[in-house]
Amino acid sequence: MLQFILKRLGLAVLVAFTVSFISFSLLFLSGDPAAALAGETASGEDIEAVRRLYGFDRPMLVQYAEWLTAALRGDFGESYYFRLPVSSLIAERLSVTMTLGVCGITFALLTAVPLGVVAAIRPNSLVDRIALFVSVAGQAMPSFWFGLILIVVFAIQLGWLPPSGTASWEHFIMPTIVLGYYAMPAIMRLTRAGMLDVLSSDYIRTARAKGANERRVLFRHALRNAIIPVVSLAAVQMGFMLGGSIVVESIFALHGAGYLAWESIARNDLPTVQALILIFSMFYIVFTFLADVLNAWLDPRMRTG
Amino acid sequence: MSEPLLDVRNLTLDIPTGSGTLHAVRGIDFDLKRGETLCIVGESGSGKSLTSLALMGLLGKGIKRSADRMTFDGTELTTASTRRMRALRGDRMAMIFQEPMTSLNPAYTIGDQLVEALLLHRKVSRQAARARAVELLEKVGITAAESRLSQYPHQLSGGLRQRVMIAMALMCEPELIIADEPTTALDVTIQAQILRLLYDLGREMNMAMILITHDLGVVARVADKVAVMYAGELVETGPVGDIFNAPSHPYTRGLLRCIPLPGKTARGSQLGTIPGIVPSLVGEVEGCVFRTRCPHAVMECRGAIPKRQDGEHAFRCIFPDGKRHSEKELTA
Numbered sequence: 003m004l005q006f007i008l009k010r011l012g013l014a015v016l017v018a019f020t021v022s023f024i025s026f027s028l029l030f031l032s033g034d035p036a037a038a039l040a041g042e043t044a045s046g047e048d049i050e051a052v053r054r055l056y057g058f059d060r061p062m063l064v065q066y067a068e069w070l071t072a073a074l075r076g077d078f079g080e081s082y083y084f085r086l087p088v089s090s091l092i093a094e095r096l097s098v099t100m101t102l103g104v105c106g107i108t109f110a111l112l113t114a115v116p117l118g119v120v121a122a123i124r125p126n127s128l129v130d131r132i133a134l135f136v137s138v139a140g141q142a143m144p145s146f147w148f149g150l151i152l153i154v155v156f157a158i159q160l161g162w163l164p165p166s167g168t169a170s171w172e173h174f175i176m177p178t179i180v181l182g183y184y185a186m187p188a189i190m191r192l193t194r195a196g197m198l199d200v201l202s203s204d205y206i207r208t209a210r211a212k213g214a215n216e217r218r219v220l221f222r223h224a225l226r227n228a229i230i231p232v233v234s235l236a237a238v239q240m241g242f243m244l245g246g247s248i249v250v251e252s253i254f255a256l257h258g259a260g261y262l263a264w265e266s267i268a269r270n271d272l273p274t275v276q277a278l279i280l281i282f283s284m285f286y287i288v289f290t291f292l293a294d295v296l297n298a299w300l301d302p303r304m305r306t307g
Numbered sequence: 308m309s310e311p312l313l314d315v316r317n318l319t320l321d322i323p324t325g326s327g328t329l330h331a332v333r334g335i336d337f338d339l340k341r342g343e344t345l346c347i348v349g350e351s352g353s354g355k356s357l358t359s360l361a362l363m364g365l366l367g368k369g370i371k372r373s374a375d376r377m378t379f380d381g382t383e384l385t386t387a388s389t390r391r392m393r394a395l396r397g398d399r400m401a402m403i404f405q406e407p408m409t410s411l412n413p414a415y416t417i418g419d420q421l422v423e424a425l426l427l428h429r430k431v432s433r434q435a436a437r438a439r440a441v442e443l444l445e446k447v448g449i450t451a452a453e454s455r456l457s458q459y460p461h462q463l464s465g466g467l468r469q470r471v472m473i474a475m476a477l478m479c480e481p482e483l484i485i486a487d488e489p490t491t492a493l494d495v496t497i498q499a500q501i502l503r504l505l506y507d508l509g510r511e512m513n514m515a516m517i518l519i520t521h522d523l524g525v526v527a528r529v530a531d532k533v534a535v536m537y538a539g540e541l542v543e544t545g546p547v548g549d550i551f552n553a554p555s556h557p558y559t560r561g562l563l564r565c566i567p568l569p570g571k572t573a574r575g576s577q578l579g580t581i582p583g584i585v586p587s588l589v590g591e592v593e594g595c596v597f598r599t600r601c602p603h604a605v606m607e608c609r610g611a612i613p614k615r616q617d618g619e620h621a622f623r624c625i626f627p628d629g630k631r632h633s634e635k636e637l638t639a
């Protein structure tokens with residue numbers, strides 16, 4: 003197990019370095035950073051002055067090393083647009099995104115797993131068909147469209163929920179549903195397929211032969227095995243959600259990190275974009291690593307294999 | 308105790324399929340007293356596994372089971388509630404399956420799986436259950452039994468897993484144990500060992516046993532009774548001596564081929580092979596099912612076939628002796 007974790011950890015660190023280098027080089031790929039910083043009306047001399055001031059004239063690797071060590075200390079430089087430290091700008095936005103991500107994946111798991119289990123117990127039943135419909139609809143319907151429908155119905159027509167903002171927990175209800183619904187279909191299908199597979203296995207018959215009741219057979223014997231890949235999937239999706247909720251954050255005007263990323267790209271605010279890309283990828287890498295570890299922890303065959 | 312522990316009359320299993328009803332098991336009768344061993348033999352697909360699953364109440368959804376009578380120690384199993392069946396399963400009747408590699412749950416330790424049945428059926432402490440598990444693991448010949456409890460199935464070989472399965476089935480000291488080809492998936496060298504072990508433990512605990520096997524040598528050694536199954540029917544049943552000394556149904560003779568005797572048949576002797584095609588059991592099944600392969604088949608074999616009974620020995624054939632005597636003359 004330890005060897006397995008160390009291997010995965012090494013891989014994760016390697017990927018993290020690669021990603022950090024790519025996000026750093028964005029600065030140069032998108033044109034001359036000094037020119038961008040100096041502004042459109044700046045003269046050639048002004049641009050050169052800025053270049054020296056910010057150190058853009060030094061070798062790229064040196065700049066990368068400097069940027070990375072600063073980033074590791076939590077210093078991502080200053081936002082071109084806000085003229086504020088990027089780190090403090092992001093910190094506040096990130097808490098909104100994280101709240102949304104945790105709520106979203108929780109909602110997805112709490113709906114998808116029970117639905118998947120029931121669908122597997124009674125394949126082709128009404129519940130199974132409903133589950134299939136819900137999952138197909140969830141995959142076919144764009145998040146922004148679903149979000150807008152919710153706003154129209156629950157905020158505008160019924161007036162039950164606030165349409166946008168982050169002031170209270172009620173503000174998070176609709177975004178959670180939209181984000182969770184995005185992740186739900188895959189989790190549900192994996193749960194259903196896993197349960198169907200496990201329920202027809204020999205060891206389930208063994209459990210029944212021992213006189214175990216249906217509840218014990220389903221949860222202790224079947225779900226315990228079927229849930230293993232689902233947990234990994236959920237961890238990976240969680241990593242996605244922490245960076246990929248731009249659409250949801252925009253519709254509901256949640257000032258989260260995804261929304262900030264979108265704004266910063268529009269404003270050409272490179273240090274902020276760089277920092278966000280780095281953070282989002284780190285989330286993804288960390289959760290993918292976590293998925294592997296959870297998988298190994300839940301599956302004894304991986305632990306000693 | 309003359310009342311049989313298990314009494315099965317006219318057990319019939321129908322499986323609905325896309326192309327009609329598959330009459331997988333048709334009207335079979337047998338009974339078993341406490342401590343007796345019944346061996347069921349027959350080619351694959353003859354319905355042996357379905358029959359044992361039907362007894363345990365473990366048939367898959369959609370398979371229709373009916374019987375005039377199917378009692379276990381006086382309890383009618385066909386009408387027993389699921390709760391009643393659960394109380395019997397794993398406690399008073401246990402089963403060992405053909406596939407040791409996949410019959411253990413990969414997510415739990417051997418120990419957890421061993422104690423499960425005992426904890427479900429008896430009021431015992433976990434500690435006492437673990438002690439019983441260790442005792443049984445030692446009985447089935449597993450060394451370092453204590454340390455095995457914390458191992459997972461994938462860490463054990465097939466032979467060890469099947470020993471664990473046997474120990475697991477014995478946890479509650481069942482009165483009836485059904486072993487469905489318990490060694491078919493194992494290495495030939497340990498097959499006899501495991502069967503011997505199972506049989507000895509059965510004797511020790513005075514269990515009734517249904518053993519499904521292809522090994523006629525084993526049948527000759529351990530069986531009190533033999534049931535020969537072909538295409539969903541019991542074509543011949545009887546005390547082991549009668550079956551080996553006077554195999555009456557042509558199919559039984561085909562299996563035995565050289566008519567071995569109890570104690571004389573070599574270990575590992577496999578069933579003989581008989582040329583011909585097994586008929587489809589989908590739709591109406593009429594006449595003798597063996598007629599597509601029987602060397603004695605005549606027109607009358609398409610009609611109703613009488614049951615020939617001589618004490619406990621019974622078979623179905625239009626010929627009163629199943630043409631046993633004419634075959635003897637041929638080979639003599």
Ligand SMILES: Nc1ncnc2c1ncn2[C@@H]1O[C@H](COP(=O)(O)OP(=O)(O)O)[C@@H](O)[C@H]1O
Nearest residue numbers: 322329331350351352353354355356357358367
């Ligand atoms: N769940 C099922 N659905 C359809 N057919 C089945 C099912 N289980 C068994 N059968 C069929 O019933 C027959 C008897 O099977 P089985 O009892 O497993 O035979 P045996 O154990 O003697 O090899 C076979 O023809 C098999 O294909």
Ligand code: SF4
Nearest residue numbers: 595598601608624625
């Ligand atoms: S009834 Fe006819 S076909 Fe069937 S075993 Fe007897 S002789 Fe053969």
Ligand SMILES: [Mg+2]
Nearest residue numbers: 355356487488
């Ligand atoms: Mg079988």
